[in-house]
Amino acid sequence: MGLQPYLILAACLFTIGLFGVLTRRNAIGILLGIELMLNAVNVNLVAFARFTGETAGLIFALFTISITVAEVALGLAIVILIFRVRRTVEADNLDLLKG
Amino acid sequence: MTTLVLEVGLGLLMLGVFAVGLVTRGDERRIVGLLSAVGVLALAVGSFFLEASPAPARGAFVLDGLALFGKQLFLVATFIGILGSLSLPDPAFRRRAPEYYLLLLASLLGMLVLASARELILLFVAFELMSIPLYVLSGFLKREDVAVEAALKFFLVGTVSSAILAYGLSFVYGATGTTDLAGVARALAAPGPLLILGMLLVLAGFGFKIAAFPFHMWVPDTYEAASTPFVAWLSVAPKAAGFVAIFRVFLEGVGDPVALWVPIVAGLAAITMVAGNLMALPQRNSKRLLAYSGIAHIGYMLVGLAAVSASGTAMVLFYLVAYVFGNMGAFLVVESVAQAEGGSTHLDALRGLAQRSPLLALAMLLCLLSLGGIPFVAGFWAKLYVFWAAAQVGLYWLVLVGAVLTVVALFYYLILARRMYIEAPQRTGRIAVAPPLALAILICALGVVGLGVYPKPLVELTLRVANGLF
Numbered sequence: 341m342g343l344q345p346y347l348i349l350a351a352c353l354f355t356i357g358l359f360g361v362l363t364r365r366n367a368i369g370i371l372l373g374i375e376l377m378l379n380a381v382n383v384n385l386v387a388f389a390r391f392t393g394e395t396a397g398l399i400f401a402l403f404t405i406s407i408t409v410a411e412v413a414l415g416l417a418i419v420i421l422i423f424r425v426r427r428t429v430e431a432d433n434l435d436l437l438k439g
Numbered sequence: 440m441t442t443l444v445l446e447v448g449l450g451l452l453m454l455g456v457f458a459v460g461l462v463t464r465g466d467e468r469r470i471v472g473l474l475s476a477v478g479v480l481a482l483a484v485g486s487f488f489l490e491a492s493p494a495p496a497r498g499a500f501v502l503d504g505l506a507l508f509g510k511q512l513f514l515v516a517t518f519i520g521i522l523g524s525l526s527l528p529d530p531a532f533r534r535r536a537p538e539y540y541l542l543l544l545a546s547l548l549g550m551l552v553l554a555s556a557r558e559l560i561l562l563f564v565a566f567e568l569m570s571i572p573l574y575v576l577s578g579f580l581k582r583e584d585v586a587v588e589a590a591l592k593f594f595l596v597g598t599v600s601s602a603i604l605a606y607g608l609s610f611v612y613g614a615t616g617t618t619d620l621a622g623v624a625r626a627l628a629a630p631g632p633l634l635i636l637g638m639l640l641v642l643a644g645f646g647f648k649i650a651a652f653p654f655h656m657w658v659p660d661t662y663e664a665a666s667t668p669f670v671a672w673l674s675v676a677p678k679a680a681g682f683v684a685i686f687r688v689f690l691e692g693v694g695d696p697v698a699l700w701v702p703i704v705a706g707l708a709a710i711t712m713v714a715g716n717l718m719a720l721p722q723r724n725s726k727r728l729l730a731y732s733g734i735a736h737i738g739y740m741l742v743g744l745a746a747v748s749a750s751g752t753a754m755v756l757f758y759l760v761a762y763v764f765g766n767m768g769a770f771l772v773v774e775s776v777a778q779a780e781g782g783s784t785h786l787d788a789l790r791g792l793a794q795r796s797p798l799l800a801l802a803m804l805l806c807l808l809s810l811g812g813i814p815f816v817a818g819f820w821a822k823l824y825v826f827w828a829a830a831q832v833g834l835y836w837l838v839l840v841g842a843v844l845t846v847v848a849l850f851y852y853l854i855l856a857r858r859m860y861i862e863a864p865q866r867t868g869r870i871a872v873a874p875p876l877a878l879a880i881l882i883c884a885l886g887v888v889g890l891g892v893y894p895k896p897l898v899e900l901t902l903r904v905a906n907g908l909f
Contacts (some may be wrong), residue, residue: 350609353503354602354606361539361599363593363788367591367595370595371502373599374595374599374666376603377602377603377606378601378853379597379601380603380606381602381605381606381608382607384606384609384610384613384742385609385612385613387613388609388612388613392616394612394616394617396560396612396617397612397613397618398608398620399560400563400612400618401606402562402802403560403563403564404563404605407563407564407567407601407908409573410567411567411598411601412569414574414575414594415594415595415598418574418578418587418589418590418591421578421581421587421590422584422587422588422591425582425583425584425587426584426587426588427582432766433505434588435659436584436585437585437592437659437663437664438589
């Protein structure tokens with residue numbers, strides 16, 4: 341298999357993730373979409389590293405994974421906080437700030 | 440060794456803040472804020488004694504002119520931001536002071552590293568180190584529903600932008616086979632489709648961070664709900680860091696091929712100026728007004744970037760300095776009025792400010808004039824130079840758009856000034872400003888006036904810095 345199928349797989353993952361971010365009304369669903377987008381990055385990096393023989397991409401992927409974990413942990417913490425003060429995690433109901 | 444001295448110093452300061460936070464209890468913890476202020480001041484002063492070394496051909500971490508200029512700017516802005524934060528009335532800022540200052544310093548560390556990064560992985564990690572603490576800080580008052588909502592919005596937009604940035608970086612790496620920015624710059628001489636796609640995604644990712652239109656949605660909400668001194672800092676420091684990163688990736692060593700991006704950046708600049716200024720007009724809340732005007736200012740800076748010349752880059756750097764003083768000053772005056780008015784940041788709170796506190800009103804007026812671009816305050820030179828740089832490369836239409844919108848901006852800034860000077864105050868009584876906050880406002884006002892009266896040294900410095908990139 342060449343490089344192309346991997347890039348297409350990553351592009352599909354990224355698009356599905358972005359679609360989820362834009363259409364989901366639930367904050368957890370949006371977080372899942374972001375997770376998919378970041379995983380597309382990893383697929384890309386690992387595929388490029390495999391086919392160009394340049395190992396820096398593998399290290400990049402490791403860093404991306406750890407940063408993703410930090411971001412999602414923080415995101416879930418914020419979602420829990422918002423559930424505590426507002427009793428909802430539906431994005432449509434979060435409309436105190438407008439204008 | 441001296442290359443890393445600021446980062447190591449900041450790391451030690453963070454350890455110190457952490458240790459002091461462990462051994463103090465309750466209200467004693469306010470000392471943490473003082474410690475951070477003194478530490479950052481020492482680092483800022485120290486940074487002016489550092490020598491920039493010309494960038495080596497290779498190397499992931501450099502201390503060239505741009506890096507040093509950026510670091511000095513971030514340190515000064517952070518010092519002003521910390522001074523402003525010292526007198527925050529909410530007890531949470533004293534009880535949980537170690538958290539607040541540690542996060543602020545962590546983000547600052549990210550900015551310092553970002554300014555020096557000439558390697559994609561380091562760039563991305565530094566970018567995230569800068570961004571992640573900001574999400575926590577914007578929701579710092581975790582019992583307040585608006586603050587948490589603002590934090591969620593900021594977080595979602597910020598992480599999506601990080602994902603887009605990382606996706607773009609992965610293509611840049613894949614197309615060039617290297618993570619070294621010097622190698623990327625060489626590859627840009629003959630870009631393939633993958634590289635162009637990657638660079639476009641990277642530009643979009645940075646666009647979110649500097650809040651260019653259409654990536655600006657988080658700005659007004661976050662600014663309105665988060666604590667004002669933090670917002671003052673958030674509105675300048677990460678933006679400046681974003682611009683430094685843009686210069687690194689898109690300009691340094693690239694040469695002619697950057698002309699490819701001119702229409703995109705010029706278009707982005709134009710719609711950002713239009714959107715920011717027009718949306719600022721109907722605002723009734725000072726912080727939202729300043730948020731939208733801040734978006735417009737990013738548009739003006741993008742005008743300088745669109746010029747893709749040494750003078751254009753230099754003028755963006757000059758603009759950033761003027762913007763740091765003008766914008767932070769305006770936000771901090773809003774904060775001191777809000778502290779006297781029980782937290783109100785409505786525009787009406789500023790009514791008759793000149794009668795209640797002439798000095799505060801004068802400082803606000805100077806900052807507004809600078810933001811509006813009136814002669815003999817810093818913002819005038821900033822706008823003039825940016826437009827001049829754009830006109831030099833023939834972007835006359837962009838200069839025209841910018842000039843027309845400057846009039847719109849003056850309109851809402853002067854309405855604010857009218858509220859302070861002509862309208863009668865809602866309440867009487869002097870406004871007492873806490874000493875550190877007053878000092879921060881004084882620094883901003885002096886910076887605005889100083890740069891307005893005598894801009895020459897800074898202009899020469901920025902030109903020297905920018906010439907190193909081309």
